[in-house]
Amino acid sequence: MNARTDYNAIFAFYNPRDTMLRILSLLAAALLFSTPAFAHSFEGGGGFLTGFNHPVLGFDHLLAMLSVGILSTQLGGKAIWTVPAAFIAFMLFGGVLGLTEVHVPFVETGIALSVLLLGLAVAFDKKLPLLFAMAFVGVFAIFHGHAHGVEMPALASPILYAIGFMTGTAVIHLGGVMLGFMMQKISAQHKLVRASGAGIAAIGGYLLLAA
Numbered sequence: 332m333n334a335r336t337d338y339n340a341i342f343a344f345y346n347p348r349d350t351m352l353r354i355l356s357l358l359a360a361a362l363l364f365s366t367p368a369f370a371h372s373f374e375g376g377g378g379f380l381t382g383f384n385h386p387v388l389g390f391d392h393l394l395a396m397l398s399v400g401i402l403s404t405q406l407g408g409k410a411i412w413t414v415p416a417a418f419i420a421f422m423l424f425g426g427v428l429g430l431t432e433v434h435v436p437f438v439e440t441g442i443a444l445s446v447l448l449l450g451l452a453v454a455f456d457k458k459l460p461l462l463f464a465m466a467f468v469g470v471f472a473i474f475h476g477h478a479h480g481v482e483m484p485a486l487a488s489p490i491l492y493a494i495g496f497m498t499g500t501a502v503i504h505l506g507g508v509m510l511g512f513m514m515q516k517i518s519a520q521h522k523l524v525r526a527s528g529a530g531i532a533a534i535g536g537y538l539l540l541a542a
Contacts, residue, residue: 378488382495385479386503391442391538392475394531396500398449399468400507401524404515405456406464414464415504419497421469422476426496429480430489438481441474443542447535453528456521475500 386392396418403414428435449471452459459467479496483489514523 378491379495379498381484381487382479382492382497383499385482385496386475386499389478391446392478392500393503394534395442395445395449395471395475396503397507397510398446398453398528398531400504400509401453401511401514401527402449402464402468402507403504404508404511405453405521405524406459406461408461410461410464411508413461414468415501415508417465418468418472418504419500421472422479422500423493423497425473425476425478426480426493427476428473429477430483430493432481435473435477438474438477439542440539441471442478443535443538445471445474445535447532447539450528450530450532450535454525454532456525456528 386396399415399418403411406414425435449468452467476496479492483492510527511524514527515521517523
């Protein structure tokens with residue numbers, strides 16, 4: 332049996348398309364049965380880990396940031412790193428506003444709207460101009476950053492906390508990029524990518540109604 336035959340046998344046994352669908356189904360179920368209150372319920376720690384866990388354990392943050400990573404793969408080229416980098420930069424700005432108690436209106440609504448619109452951007456798969464895409468994600472990043480800032484525990488180190496939520500966000504972006512590339516590889520005409528965007532947008536619509 333040659334190497335090509337071995338690969339085909341393995342692929343027949345382990346179908347990445349089915350595996351991805353199972354993962355997405357489990358993720359969707361977890362999100363649908365989670366309450367918005369849990370999104371910001373993590374209170375442990377006092378610095379880096381607290382900041383890191385805030386976007387990771389917040390499903391609204393998680394979905395929006397995954398969408399940014401997936402969207403960057405759809406745009407391709409420099410967008411793969413500049414779009415996530417723009418999100419992190421604007422998020423840090425929003426975090427400073429939150430930490431210094433500068434009021435930003437409609438933060439929760441803005442976060443929910445980001446899940447909806449970023450999901451739609453992935454679903455429609457349009458080639459947005461790079462600067463527009465960076466500004467698009469940046470506006471929403473301010474809301475996410477402000478939420479991180481105002482919810483910093485009183486005893487946490489602001490610097491370590493900020494490094495933590497930026498690192499957590501970068502990890503989620505990287506996961507979105509990897510997920511986007513994986514779905515593009517296993518789905519003709521990127522249908523799986525677009526379907527995931529539609530699912531994220533649907534959850535964003537629900538979050539927007541609940542905000």
